[in-house]
Amino acid sequence: MVKIAVDAMGGDNAPGQIVAGVADALDICGDIHALLVGREEAIEAELGKYSPDRSRITVVNASEVITNDEPPANAIRRKKDSSIVVGMKLVRNGEADAFVSAGSTGAVLVGGQTLIGRVSPQLRRAALAPLIPTEKGVSLLIDCGANVDARAVDLLQFARMGSIYMEHVIGIKQPRVAIVNIGTEEEKGNALVKEAFPLLRACRDIRFIGSIEAREIPHGGADVIVCEAFVGNVILKLYEGVGSTLIHMVKQGMMGSLRSKIGALLVKPALKDTLKVFDASEHGGAPLLGLNGLVVKTHGNAKAAEISHSLIQCVSFAREDINGKIKKSLADEEGQSVLQED
Amino acid sequence: MVKIAVDAMGGDNAPGQIVAGVADALDICGDIHALLVGREEAIEAELGKYSPDRSRITVVNASEVITNDEPPANAIRRKKDSSIVVGMKLVRNGEADAFVSAGSTGAVLVGGQTLIGRVSPQLRRAALAPLIPTEKGVSLLIDCGANVDARAVDLLQFARMGSIYMEHVIGIKQPRVAIVNIGTEEEKGNALVKEAFPLLRACRDIRFIGSIEAREIPHGGADVIVCEAFVGNVILKLYEGVGSTLIHMVKQGMMGSLRSKIGALLVKPALKDTLKVFDASEHGGAPLLGLNGLVVKTHGNAKAAEISHSLIQCVSFAREDINGKIKKSLADEEGQSVLQED
Numbered sequence: 001m002v003k004i005a006v007d008a009m010g011g012d013n014a015p016g017q018i019v020a021g022v023a024d025a026l027d028i029c030g031d032i033h034a035l036l037v038g039r040e041e042a043i044e045a046e047l048g049k050y051s052p053d054r055s056r057i058t059v060v061n062a063s064e065v066i067t068n069d070e071p072p073a074n075a076i077r078r079k080k081d082s083s084i085v086v087g088m089k090l091v092r093n094g095e096a097d098a099f100v101s102a103g104s105t106g107a108v109l110v111g112g113q114t115l116i117g118r119v120s121p122q123l124r125r126a127a128l129a130p131l132i133p134t135e136k137g138v139s140l141l142i143d144c145g146a147n148v149d150a151r152a153v154d155l156l157q158f159a160r161m162g163s164i165y166m167e168h169v170i171g172i173k174q175p176r177v178a179i180v181n182i183g184t185e186e187e188k189g190n191a192l193v194k195e196a197f198p199l200l201r202a203c204r205d206i207r208f209i210g211s212i213e214a215r216e217i218p219h220g221g222a223d224v225i226v227c228e229a230f231v232g233n234v235i236l237k238l239y240e241g242v243g244s245t246l247i248h249m250v251k252q253g254m255m256g257s258l259r260s261k262i263g264a265l266l267v268k269p270a271l272k273d274t275l276k277v278f279d280a281s282e283h284g285g286a287p288l289l290g291l292n293g294l295v296v297k298t299h300g301n302a303k304a305a306e307i308s309h310s311l312i313q314c315v316s317f318a319r320e321d322i323n324g325k326i327k328k329s330l331a332d333e334e335g336q337s338v339l340q341e342d
Numbered sequence: 343m344v345k346i347a348v349d350a351m352g353g354d355n356a357p358g359q360i361v362a363g364v365a366d367a368l369d370i371c372g373d374i375h376a377l378l379v380g381r382e383e384a385i386e387a388e389l390g391k392y393s394p395d396r397s398r399i400t401v402v403n404a405s406e407v408i409t410n411d412e413p414p415a416n417a418i419r420r421k422k423d424s425s426i427v428v429g430m431k432l433v434r435n436g437e438a439d440a441f442v443s444a445g446s447t448g449a450v451l452v453g454g455q456t457l458i459g460r461v462s463p464q465l466r467r468a469a470l471a472p473l474i475p476t477e478k479g480v481s482l483l484i485d486c487g488a489n490v491d492a493r494a495v496d497l498l499q500f501a502r503m504g505s506i507y508m509e510h511v512i513g514i515k516q517p518r519v520a521i522v523n524i525g526t527e528e529e530k531g532n533a534l535v536k537e538a539f540p541l542l543r544a545c546r547d548i549r550f551i552g553s554i555e556a557r558e559i560p561h562g563g564a565d566v567i568v569c570e571a572f573v574g575n576v577i578l579k580l581y582e583g584v585g586s587t588l589i590h591m592v593k594q595g596m597m598g599s600l601r602s603k604i605g606a607l608l609v610k611p612a613l614k615d616t617l618k619v620f621d622a623s624e625h626g627g628a629p630l631l632g633l634n635g636l637v638v639k640t641h642g643n644a645k646a647a648e649i650s651h652s653l654i655q656c657v658s659f660a661r662e663d664i665n666g667k668i669k670k671s672l673a674d675e676e677g678q679s680v681l682q683e684d
Contacts, residue, residue: 071529106525134587135587135590135591145524148524148532148533149533180576182487182490182571182572182575182576187413189490189572190490190491190572191490191491193572214575214576214577214578214579214580214583215579215580215582215583216583217580217583218580218583218586218587218588219583219587230524230531230532230535230573231572231573231576233524233556234522234524234556234573234577235556235580237555237556237557238556238557238559238560238577238580238581238584239580239584240557241556241559241560241561242580242581242584242585242588243584243588244560245476245477245560245561246560246584246585246589246620247588248477249616249619249620250592250613250616252616253612253613253615253616254609254612254613256612256615257612259608259611259612260608260609260611260612260613262605262608263604263605263606263607263609263610264605264609265605266601266602266604266605266608267595267596267602267605267606267609268605269601269602270595270596270598270599270601270602270605271592271595271596271602273595273598274591274592274594274595277591278588278591
């Protein structure tokens with residue numbers, strides 16, 4: 001059994017869609033035991049709407065909720081009985097293998113790093129690694145929010161962790177790793193990229209294909225896209241912003257004349273299918289890689305399907321022993337450094 | 343008369359579309375004198391196709407062309423008779439007020455800074471400032487490529503120059519200035535943003551509205567969007583990449599069934615109008631702000647319309663004495679610093 005703690009109170013659609021997603025996941029996968037964390041009576045009321053296998057559900061009461069408006073570090077310190085703090089402690093104490101939350105990104109990031117801790121002393125920083133949709137499927141964008149002002153060695157560790165995740169959870173053999181840059185020539189870039197580039201090229205555990213310009217990301221130019229968190233955050237949010245703006249404008253534009261209104265009715269199903277391809281929530285949430293356990297952050301507006309996918313993602317993560325593989329990779333890295341120093 | 347040197351050899355559609363655009367601009371605006379720089383016989387052959395007012399055209403021969411593949415600094419140093427070097431020298435020597443090129447971005451950036459020089463000794467760095475389309479119109483993104491590893495004082499100067507340009511060339515009264523950040527709270531951000539934020543807030547010449555998340559850029563959340571060049575480059579290229587990918591997918595999706603094919607025919611004109619709104623080339627090229635003269639970089643694939651718009655843009659720039667206003671603003675800044683130190 002993979003034991004997954006789920007923040008029943010996090011996000012815009014809690015607890016209804018969270019509980020619905022958990023019920024779906026339990027139906028799909030017989031190996032999940034879910035620990036629903038939050039206000040007991042609210043959770044029970046939602047559970048009453050489904051007929052899930054109660055032998056695989058534990059409700060863990062947590063009386064407080066951390067909101068998006070609170071400074072994350074403060075909230076984690078003060079709200080000891082919040083669903084995020086209680087859920088993360090279940091992971092820290094080994095009572096759960098993973099924790100899934102649609103709640104405050106900041107609180108999930110801070111909580112993950114302070115309450116659960118890192119998978120290995122060699123790892124400097126954990127990284128938030130969402131999947132972003134491309135023409136060809138999905139790419140992993142690492143890092144997107146856990147650390148500002150990262151160093152070159154961090155980017156190398158992100159590349160290793162991201163590669164392992166894409167290969168063993170998403171199933172892409174020998175994923176292509178690229179670093180976000182302002183040109184494809186090696187001499188291009190800021191100080192951080194210039195320092196990280198040779199480290200990535202020298203790393204034997206990854207398939208480094210060089211620099212990627214932001215223009216090529218949506219075309220699926222790489223499977224693992226390495227960047228520091230500020231740039232990653234800009235990419236992730238601009239992706240959403242340009243996408244939603246364009247789709248809104250296209251839909252609005254079609255409503256301008258009778259002719260195009262009729263056309264819009266006819267293209268609607270095709271358009272819906274296309275936009276579904278460009279919807280990352282199909283692939284579950286963003287893992288916070290490098291923790292001693294797994295934390296998955298879903299979108300704040302996640303519905304049952306994304307929650308359910310996130311739980312399945314946790315099962316793959318546990319079965320493939322991703323953390324064991326990350327530990328081994330980071331230990332090898334240490335070995336390599338020692339060799340290089342010799 | 344505003345004297346505008348134009349790189350007749352730069353970009354994918356040179357010299358045909360370049361000369362066509364110049365001919366259009368001369369028709370639209372009686373105050374332009376164009377200096378077409380490049381291979382004389384090629385330019386004359388194109389001019390023969392139109393009947394422009396030859397009294398307002400000078401052909402300046404330049405035998406060499408700088409390509410996109412060459413390292414820019416090298417190319418500028420070596421190819422003394424290239425259209426970019428010859429055109430920029432016309433600006434430096436006061437024989438032209440502005441230079442427009444669709445050629446190598448790197449060469450235009452390097453050439454602008456080394457051959458023309460800065461508008462004022464107070465300015466540390468010139469900045470490339472393209473207009474990007476939004477739901478509400480356009481925003482100016484500054485800086486997008488002239489400098490890596492910028493400092494906080496650079497961002498303040500970018501904000502001042504960008505504000506002046508948006509107000510007096512694009513016509514947006516008291517443009518809203520925002521800094522790209524990973525959240526809207528003041529304590530968010532990397533070291534550079536945290537240092538620049540109070541400088542921007544304290545500046546009396548601009549209307550600073552705080553941080554902007556990348557998600558809000560396409561929604562038109564600010565008129566002048568300040569960031570360092572690496573981030574600006576990522577934003578600019580991802581804008582293009584997500585836009586073109588989505589449009590491609592929407593078009594392809596519509597070709598999937600007979601029903602949607604018929605619908606596609608009906609929505610085509612509306613879709614075309616919508617996408618035109620989201621096309622920055624309507625507003626001319628990207629100015630390189632802060633030079634002792636004006637350099638405008640258009641898209642490499644610019645056609646006649648973008649070239650023509652860029653020439654008109656140069657006329658507004660000269661008439662509104664943007665460089666005079668930038669000089670004054672930077673001198674005031676020096677005054678403010680002196681006051682602050684007292």
